[in-house]
Amino acid sequence: MSANSGGTAKIGTDWRVRARQPVGYDVRVLNGLLSPSNPALAEACGTAPGRSPRCLLIVDDSVDVLHGDRLRAYFEAWSIDVEWHVVPGGEQSKNLDEVVAITEAMTGMGILRRSEKVVAVGGGAVLDVAGMAAGLYRRGVPYVRVPTTLIGQVDAGIGVKTGINHGTHKNRLGSYYAPEVALIDPEFLRTVPKRHIANGLAEIVKMALIKDAALFDLLELAVHDLDAAAFADGEPGGPAVEIMSRAIGGMLDELEPNLWEEVLERSVDYGHTFSPSLELRADPPLLHGEAVAVDMAVCVALAHNRGMLGTADADRAIGLLRAAGLPVTDPVFTTDLLVEALRDAVKHRDGEQRIPLTDGIGSATFVHDITREELGEALRFVRERAGSDTVLVRAAR
Structure with missing residues (x-):
């Protein structure tokens, strides 16, 4: 649909709108993601010469216990200002209240709509909830996935679907919202039961x-x-x-x-x-x-x-x-x-x-x-x- 040659809007009663939205994201398998010498996560957060970014970290509670110190040391080494939000792992987190809580964390942080990222680190359930919240907040803020379970690394963490459970139904509410990148480090699996x-x-x-x-x-x-x-x-x-x-x-x-x-x-x-x-x-x-x-x-x-x-x-x-x-x-x-x-x-x-x-x-x-x-x-x-x-x-x- 376009304006006419005179620059005024077309007058009518029926229009058809066509648009395409390109989607592109990276899935990367790499070891040592949390080593301070590895720039992959920092770059995904927006680190650049002369720029120290902020991000909102949504982290699985088990991951926080197992890897929280390494995450903090990594972000400190790269001078990344991180707001920390811990989410219960597993199906218990896949509900609308948890999605809203994450959006409130974004509001509390004052996250910028395009230049600051949500970084989700955890199993498939936490990635689903964080991705859904990122897609809803201001109709979409960029996010990064770091799956830490095997099912997250081969399935839940590499597609574009997000979802929460509703009533007695699995993933009844959800959306399609692609991350900017999914960073897969098999070393996380060392602590997986x-x-x-x-x-x-x-x-x-x-x-x-x-x-x-x-x-x-x-x-x-x-x-x-x-x-x-x-x-x-x-x-x-x-x-x-x-x-x-x-x-x-x-x-x-x-x-x-x-x-x-x-x-x-x-x-x-x-x-x-x-x-x-x-x-x-x-x-x-x-x-x-x-x-x-x-x-x-x-x-x-x-x-x-x-x-x-x-x-x-x-x-x-x-x-x-x-x-x-x-x-x-x-x-x-x-x-x-x-x-x-x-x-x-x-x-x-x-x-x-x-x-x-x-x-x-x-x-x-x-x-x-x-x-x-x-x-x-x-x-x-x-x-x-x-x-x-x-x-x-x-x-x-």
Whole structure:
């Protein structure tokens, strides 16, 4: 839409406005992020010759305990003026009150709209809340992501989605708001508990199943050695480094053409059809990746029962999840809950099921006609495998 040649506004009753908003952000994997000799974080905060910036640091409470002294020493070394705001880690922080509290911290700081940054350091939940607050405040202030968990480094911290839970629904309120940069330092993983390493492995297994058969093979061979130290100390060219690189690269390859989800058939939704309902209802509670693993096991069974995945490969997939320390069943996961979860997913996916299923390991296709009977059969298939000693971690070569 444009003005006419006389410089006056067009007179009419109907207009159509078209605009494009370019999005570009960097995802960088680097070691020693908090070493004062490493300029990456300081540059992301806006440090430049003759300029000492300010930033608002949103930090996970566990990260504050584990790495707070190193963060303070880093910012002091670079003469960065930091306002500190600590947020509880985990799902408890993903609520509107926490988002508002962060915006109030921005107001209290008097953050400048473009030249001063919000820096979020923590797990996926804290990154979600900080990103949502940054996107809402003055309709957007720049922010930087520093994910410190494995699931944050391979999934939650590298896309553009933000979100909080609402009612009984996972990520029901949210936005698309890209960071300026995501800085991934595997050394943070050294202090991540074993359960949370397994939590992140679920999202890596997901990428292997729907996109990267070579990654699946690599995971089968290395899964028993993939602990916190393996990722934190990974040698260049070693399995942990390659696994993380393949997982991040594969995820970004899937996200980039469809950042705003204009296309609702998304292979990265694998394991995310039924898991949102399970994650918020499981007792004892499940982590995000654990719920995704249970969902993936059901989807493996659905694919097997439809003839899309052979028995040997179905056993390999379920066996890999178990070898990674992930659950494949949960008492809360009944046929009734699966049906309810699918009904909600259909609303989210604009009236169609759009369920990604493995069409052979490393490939995915979408189905739209899963029935209640199929869901019940899938649960039985998984429960049989979960109670069987015949599921192998490594397939016969």
